Amino acid sequence: MTELEKCMENLIMIFHRYAKEDGNGKTLNKKELKKLIENELPTFLKSQKNPKTVDCIMKDLDSNRDDQLDFEEFLPLVAGLSLACEKCYVLHELKGKK
Amino acid sequence: MTELEKCMENLIMIFHRYAKEDGNGKTLNKKELKKLIENELPTFLKSQKNPKTVDCIMKDLDSNRDDQLDFEEFLPLVAGLSLACEKCYVLHELKGKK
Numbered sequence: 617m618t619e620l621e622k623c624m625e626n627l628i629m630i631f632h633r634y635a636k637e638d639g640n641g642k643t644l645n646k647k648e649l650k651k652l653i654e655n656e657l658p659t660f661l662k663s664q665k666n667p668k669t670v671d672c673i674m675k676d677l678d679s680n681r682d683d684q685l686d687f688e689e690f691l692p693l694v695a696g697l698s699l700a701c702e703k704c705y706v707l708h709e710l711k712g713k714k
Numbered sequence: 715m716t717e718l719e720k721c722m723e724n725l726i727m728i729f730h731r732y733a734k735e736d737g738n739g740k741t742l743n744k745k746e747l748k749k750l751i752e753n754e755l756p757t758f759l760k761s762q763k764n765p766k767t768v769d770c771i772m773k774d775l776d777s778n779r780d781d782q783l784d785f786e787e788f789l790p791l792v793a794g795l796s797l798a799c800e801k802c803y804v805l806h807e808l809k810g811k812k
Contacts, residue, residue: 618754618755618756620728620750620792622724623721623724626718626721627718627796628796630721632803642804655716656718656719657719687797691793694718695789695793698726701726702729706740
């Protein structure tokens, strides 16, 4: 398996590890999303001043308003954070070259 | 670093490994995209019957039509493939439970 394939497999496995914790095994409820963010994105969570961060994220991602996130609804969180990290990476690289 | 953080870091590093090959170091041109797909997504590429797969993907992803993909334009490829893989994974899991 290539590095990028492994990366995509990991995304799927991480999502489902939390999704299967309770209730509907294919989606994340707010409690499961909270646990995923606390365990998998602790640095991001600490950087957020709003104590309602998880509620806001849930509301933002839950496009069909069923209080559950399927994998498709979850992906924009990973995409958004990756993009933010990538912008930092590019800035850092530019600085390094000066 | 958590597994999800590592995953996002890998995405960024894979993109930039190919982006820096020639020309603008921050974006993928068609040649670099082709190399990335050939090396990182060989199974997907083999499954595509259309010999113009890479051209089609480039056209689909290049939203600002500058013949270059930045990381933001590249992300939907990873998201789309991950989503397709996840659908297969869920079907497979359901079958396993029967």
